[in-house]
Amino acid sequence: MFERRLRQPGPAAKAPFESVIGSGEYLQFTLKTGLSINEAIALPLAEAGLTAASIVLEGGSFAPLHYLMPALSTDGHHAAWYSETNSPEGEAQLERGNVTFGERDGHPFIHCHATWIEAEGRKRCGHVLPHETIVAKPIRATAWGTNDVRMVSQPDAETAFTLFHPIKTAQVPRAKGPRIVVARVRPNVDIIETLEEICRASGFSNARLRGGVGSLIGARYADGTSVDDIATEVFVIDGFVSTRQNLTRLEIVMVDTLGRITQGQLLRGENPVCITFELYLEEA
Structure with missing residues (x-):
């Protein structure tokens, strides 16, 4: 039977997630x-x-595009890993993607998972390399952000990866926007059950997911289909979280180690996180 729990190289943290409450802002712009x-x-x-x-992110294109695929670990240490860099010829037409924005080593840094159509006509999905990939045609961006929470990329003892962690800043919110939670979910816990736990811990009855980027150990979809793989790349299409059981819904796009792309609504209690899942929840 396919095992849907991964042994990580470091000790498991006591809490299944990290989260910080802030005040949200909304912004639309075009990637130049x-x-x-x-x-x-x-x-x-x-x-x-x-x-x-x-x-x-929606529309526009990349040229050049450089990206990674999920891959099995071969170093005997990490629970999962990445493929070698893929660099397709020509212009890649972006369909849709999600980005987590924060900082790394004191500089702005993003984590992007997306789908696109390559010049040869094939649809692909994966982890877009942030500094190597260039915007060729303008891309529409819709952002939900905050100035009183930071997402800082730091070494993570449990997974031995460098990952985003939410940190409260000393900034005073500039305007009273909607209450938001910036969160990171840890490995081997169900993504939907943990989202509900984050809402309860934050005092939210309900929340809308404003995107999300992460990985799952395969997938179990509400339509009965499934993905049996260890390493995947995932981004959120739509989501609503409720502290009442069976009201939460989470729709994702996923690519596995064989390059197979699937999309659907996840089953509650059946979808454990692989390495990490970064999320932005807005109180509804």
Whole structure:
């Protein structure tokens, strides 16, 4: 039987998630051509004074595009790993993607999972490399962000990866926007049950998911289909979280180690996180 729990290289943390409550802001902009996707996102968000955000990308294109696929670990240490860098010829037409915005080593940094159509006509999905990938045609961006929470990329003892962690800032919210939670879910816990736990811990009865980027140990979908794989890349299409059981819904796009792309609504209690899952929840 397919095992849906992974032994991580470090000790498991006591809590299944990290989360920080803040005040949210909404922003729309266009990614400028000729810039790396990292710079094209970071510049308008920095100008707006946002320190953490979840961004939905639509339309436009990349050239060149450089990306990674999920892969099995071969080092005997990590629970999962990445493929070698893929660099398709020509222009890749972006369909949709999610981005987590934060910082790494004191500089703006993004984590992006997306789907696109390559020049040969094949649809692909994966982890877009932030500094190497260049915006070729303008991309629409919708961001939900905050100035009183930071997403900081730091070494993670449990997984032995460098991952985003939410941290409260000393900033005073500039305006009273909706209450939000910036969160990171840890490995081997069900994503939907943990989202409900985050809402309860934050005092939210309900919340809307404003994007999300992460990985699951395969998938069990509500339509009865499934993905049996260890390493995947995932981004959120739509989500609503309720502290009442059976009201939460979470729709994702996933790519596995064989490059197979699936999409659907996840079953509650059947979808454990692989390495990490970054999320932005807005109180509903």
